[in-house]
Amino acid sequence: MTLAARPDAASTAARDDGRVPTPDSAALRAHTAIRAAILDGSHRPGEMLSENELAQRLGMSRTPVRSALTRLQDEGWITIYPKRGALVRRLSDREIAELADARLILEAMGVQRASTEVRRALADRLEPQLNAQREALLARDLDGFVTLTIAFHRSFVEAAGNAVLAEIADRLTDRQRLLLSAHRETLFERVEETIAEHRALVERLRADDPAGFAEALRGHLMDTHGPELGPV
Amino acid sequence: MTLAARPDAASTAARDDGRVPTPDSAALRAHTAIRAAILDGSHRPGEMLSENELAQRLGMSRTPVRSALTRLQDEGWITIYPKRGALVRRLSDREIAELADARLILEAMGVQRASTEVRRALADRLEPQLNAQREALLARDLDGFVTLTIAFHRSFVEAAGNAVLAEIADRLTDRQRLLLSAHRETLFERVEETIAEHRALVERLRADDPAGFAEALRGHLMDTHGPELGPV
DNA sequence: CATCGCACGCTTGGATACAAGTTGTATCCT
DNA sequence: AGGATACAACTTGTATCCAAGCGTGCGATG
Numbered sequence: 001m002t003l004a005a006r007p008d009a010a011s012t013a014a015r016d017d018g019r020v021p022t023p024d025s026a027a028l029r030a031h032t033a034i035r036a037a038i039l040d041g042s043h044r045p046g047e048m049l050s051e052n053e054l055a056q057r058l059g060m061s062r063t064p065v066r067s068a069l070t071r072l073q074d075e076g077w078i079t080i081y082p083k084r085g086a087l088v089r090r091l092s093d094r095e096i097a098e099l100a101d102a103r104l105i106l107e108a109m110g111v112q113r114a115s116t117e118v119r120r121a122l123a124d125r126l127e128p129q130l131n132a133q134r135e136a137l138l139a140r141d142l143d144g145f146v147t148l149t150i151a152f153h154r155s156f157v158e159a160a161g162n163a164v165l166a167e168i169a170d171r172l173t174d175r176q177r178l179l180l181s182a183h184r185e186t187l188f189e190r191v192e193e194t195i196a197e198h199r200a201l202v203e204r205l206r207a208d209d210p211a212g213f214a215e216a217l218r219g220h221l222m223d224t225h226g227p228e229l230g231p232v
Numbered sequence: 233m234t235l236a237a238r239p240d241a242a243s244t245a246a247r248d249d250g251r252v253p254t255p256d257s258a259a260l261r262a263h264t265a266i267r268a269a270i271l272d273g274s275h276r277p278g279e280m281l282s283e284n285e286l287a288q289r290l291g292m293s294r295t296p297v298r299s300a301l302t303r304l305q306d307e308g309w310i311t312i313y314p315k316r317g318a319l320v321r322r323l324s325d326r327e328i329a330e331l332a333d334a335r336l337i338l339e340a341m342g343v344q345r346a347s348t349e350v351r352r353a354l355a356d357r358l359e360p361q362l363n364a365q366r367e368a369l370l371a372r373d374l375d376g377f378v379t380l381t382i383a384f385h386r387s388f389v390e391a392a393g394n395a396v397l398a399e400i401a402d403r404l405t406d407r408q409r410l411l412l413s414a415h416r417e418t419l420f421e422r423v424e425e426t427i428a429e430h431r432a433l434v435e436r437l438r439a440d441d442p443a444g445f446a447e448a449l450r451g452h453l454m455d456t457h458g459p460e461l462g463p464v
Numbered sequence: 465c466a467t468c469g470c471a472c473g474c475t476t477g478g479a480t481a482c483a484a485g486t487t488g489t490a491t492c493c494t
Numbered sequence: 495a496g497g498a499t500a501c502a503a504c505t506t507g508t509a510t511c512c513a514a515g516c517g518t519g520c521g522a523t524g
Contacts, residue, residue: 025314025477027302051506061479063295066506067302070259074306082257083485083506098396105341105397164330165337168400257507283476293509298476315476315515 026060030068033058038077038088039177045090049078076175091178099176100221106169107156108214114159116208122159123206126152130199137191142184146177152198156217258292262300265290270309270320271409277322281310308407328411331404332453338401339388340446346391348440354391355438358384362431369423374416378409384430388449 034054037043049069055062069086072078078086091099111119129152136145150173157169180187187194197220204213266286269275281301287294301318304310310318323331343351361384368377382405389401412419419426429452436445 027477050504052504062506063478063480067299067477070299070303071306074303080506084487085505095396098394101394102396102400105337109337109341162330162333164327164334164404168334172396259507282474284474294476295508295510299507312476316517317475 026058026064027067030054030058030060030064031071034065034068034072035077039181041181043088045088047088049086049088051086075171091175096179099172103153103169103172103176104217104221106165106172107153108210108217110157110160110162110165110169111205111213112210113161118159119205119208119210122155123202126155126202126205127199130195130202133198134191134195137188137194140188142181142187145187146180149198156201258290258296259299262286262290262292262296263303266297266300266304267307267309271413273413275320277320279320281318281320283318307403323407323410331408335385335401335404335408336449336453338397338404339385340442340449342389342392342394342397342401343437343445344442345393350391351437351440351442354387355434358387358434358437359431362427362434365430366423366427369420369426372420374413374419377419378412381430388433 034043034049043049051062051065051069054069055065058065069078069080073080073086076089078088080086111122114122129148133145133148133152136148154166154169154173157166160166197216200216201213201220204210204216266275266281275281283294283297283301287297290297301310301312305312305318308321310320312318343354346354361380365377365380365384368380385405386398386401389398392398429448432448433445433452436442436448
């Protein structure tokens with residue numbers, strides 16, 4: 001399958017054939033807006049979301065809001081209690097650890113499945129990105145770093161050439177975003193350690209050492225950031 | 233996290249405290265009904281689903297049907313083309329292979345992550361189920377066998393004790409169900425082979441040999457059923 | 465005869481109206 | 495005073511209504 005475009009990725013822009021696509025539906029706008037509000041802390045875990053309130057604030061009716069909420073539930077952001085409301089989920093320590101562990105598995109397996117050539121090529125491609133990562137961290141540009149590190153880690157999964165896996169990993173990463181924002185200070189305090197760990201991962205790629213890569217990745221997760229954050 | 237109950241798993245039944253829970257919403261009924269209709273072949277890949285028609289047939293309005301359709305899209309069953317309709321997806325050969333491969337990874341990793349004790353206990357638990365699997369196949373009881381084999385394979389993922397992973401695997405399995413129905417004849421022709429392969433998996437568990445398990449699982453996928461079906 | 469344009473009918477997307485369920489509160493009885 | 499009960503306000507769930515987009519087919523036109 002071709003990697004399904006994330007629904008929110010759709011945006012209103014002229015296509016190459018000149019035709020203007022259908023504008024983003026209100027349901028999509030609601031989805032992105034609510035998700036963003038959860039991510040930036042406007043809606044905190046434990047908070048109850050009201051369809052009416054959201055609809056009013058977003059300038060639309062309850063219908064698209066409802067649609068967005070059910071999707072957010074499927075994606076693990078909220079829990080809908082019938083006839084009572086939607087609760088912003090709080091990730092338990094266990095779930096946080098499991099999310100990180102699951103992504104670890106997918107990334108390690110992606111590298112293991114790749115061929116030697118792919119691993120080498122990946123190392124060549126990723127190595128120059130390390131500096132940009134450091135710059136972003138030093139500039140305390142959280143969004144910039146998050147974008148970079150997500151792409152960095154995604155490369156490992158992609159190496160397996162399995163789009164289904166890649167999409168699963170994307171969803172996991174998406175849910176972990178919340179944690180990155182929450183631990184921004186920790187992140188900015190460990191710039192060199194983080195970059196060094198990333199560099200070690202690239203080195204294991206270049207050395208064509210998948211087992212060592214998996215080990216380094218586990219260390220990147222467990223030793224440095226603790227189970228409450230996961231690999232960045 | 234506790235393993236999130238699949239939405240369809242909810243059903244109207246008296247709870248132990250005697251209270252009658254909220255009856256299943258129309259949206260849930262629509263979701264299960266349409267999904268079942270796709271699974272049993274009533275709606276074939278390439279077919280266009282009409283909200284009006286579905287609503288009429290299910291005896292409800294278009295609103296819950298729409299809700300169900302968007303969810304089915306998120307789960308990979310259909311593709312919704314804005315303002316045009318919902319198309320039942322056809323799994324490409326590549327996607328089928330990727331689904332099987334992804335599940336393979338999760339199951340092999342689940343067993344690898346488990347402790348020796350868990351592997352042994354799992355072998356003890358699964359071994360007696362093999363006969364029931366054979367009986368179901370011999371009786372040409374597809375539903376019965378599918379239930380058994382899904383539980384069988386699920387056990388491997390569960391062994392890792394990671395609920396997030398287990399849920400991901402469930403979703404993959406769900407999408408693969410369609411293939412099991414499509415290949416029922418092949419399935420019934422290879423009864424002893426299938427059981428023997430399952431038995432081999434149990435043996436690798438008992439021998440505390442995760443690597444051999446992974447190898448056997450790969451064979452279960454590639455050699456016997458070919459990439460178009462995946463491990464059963 | 466081929467092609468372009470346009471209008472019509474069908475579809476979905478969203479808004480509004482209405483029904484039904486849940487929770488909290490006030491009231492009444494013991 | 496404590497507890498059960500009735501009620502009221504608010505919530506979500508569903509139906510209906512309206513608007514807008516897309517495809518189709520007919521007809522005019524070159």
